[in-house]
Amino acid sequence: MNSLPSVLITGASSGIGATYADRFAQRGHDLVLVARDRSRLEALAARLRDRYQVAVDVLAADLTQADELAAVAARLRDDTRIGVLINNAGAARSGRFIDQSSESITGIVTLNTLALVQLANAIAPRLAQAGEGAIVNIGSVVGLAPEFAMTVYGATKAFVLFLSQGLSLELAPQGVYVQAVLPAATRTEIWERSGVDINSLEAVMEVAALVDAALAGFDRREPVTIPPLQDGAHWEAMQAARQALLGNIKQDQVAARYLLAAEPAR
Template identity: 55%
Template sequence: MSDHPLTPTALITGASSGIGAVYAERLAARGHDLLLVARDRQRLEALASDLQARHGINVEVLPADLGLPVDLARVEQRLGRDGSIGVLVNNAGIALHGTLVETTPEQVDALVALNIVAVTRLASAAAAQFSATGRGTIINIASVVALAPEMFNAVYSASKAYVLSLTQTLQGELRDKGIEVQAVLPGVTRTEIFERSGLDVNQIDPQMVMEVGEMVDAALSGLDQNEQVTIPSLSDAADWQAYIKARDALGPNLSRSSPAARYK
């Protein structure tokens, strides 16, 4: 991202607090103008005013609830037609507390609309717009529960597995288009998402909880190192490579004309 001759505008979803707000701060410090998207206009405007004053960049706010089709379409259209936007931080998301059988259909629909539908639609709009200009960066915020779904509940874990899979597919589709695509897989991060879902992060072992500033700094460092998947708490990158190698070893046997001998 830092290699681009011009510093593009960054569109950040879920920008009013937590991970999104820290991305806004860090990208502003790198000289990016910002387009901040979230539901809370008051918080967005306060953040915009602060970042403009401290970093001398332009910040526009676009209040929107990405779980609503009309608001999602508005942000999608802006992303698709605004050639100044060259970075998408696909961060907006919600979590649920409790098991699948304890979750209402309305809660499931709301999570899928934000964590899956909105992420996909905005990634698609960014991919099309960035392909036309031959440059761009898409950052999709997933979670380590994409790799260890037993750590959390079914719907949230599945949504983050989808985000990881979407990102990895996009990496292949956009490989020759001049576009960087990164999946970020945070572990437990101290943000408001826990409070909003009915969980208390203070009840979690402190050794498992990362401060949000450290998480975003690690994610951006991974982006600078051209990582396609960044797990901020993973100390040895060879562990991820071993995971990919093990997955690839399954490849020749994933689809054949007859069942394996052990099933006969």
């Protein structure tokens, strides 16, 4: 029996998820692969079993469908072999907010936030009780940048970062590691699905480089890993500025700038 924890990966049929599957299989972990496309999952599982001699289960599921999401959550709650969750499934849409349909917005928000938080919630209590395990949530640098004009997608990724940071503070004392990974533009199918020509982008990171950097952060137990960030001091400075801002908030006092008497109407 494999002494290493099994790893459940969502969005595992291609791109970042499939590369995570390869890397964890290479490390000797058994896998549970989750995505909508069963045929692609089966093909990937066969390759990984043959190449690395690990056990690979396939769980085809559309995480925007409540019953299929519930089935994956149940697997996370009940399968004590699973000690690592890679919350990778996600979607994006290009175009202005006012041009997007309610159905499109609901689909992105459901997959990028509701499914992610429900899967984390399914496994976290068991990991906390065991005193070990890890949850990796794939966010995006877009969640830091409303200027990038991907309002709904960026908002969902800001949620992922906040959730991950909060969970890290809560669960780290109980032995559970939580990592937020924030890619920038990466060569995956998400661009084509969102209506963006990837060849129109000035610079794109290759998936293997992204995942290998994310795993370096995982091994170092970084709470937040931003593979394309060249100077980590900038992240530390932003965190310090945020803490300073919080320290300047006086909960029972209105700031003086809001107490200035209004000029009389002329």
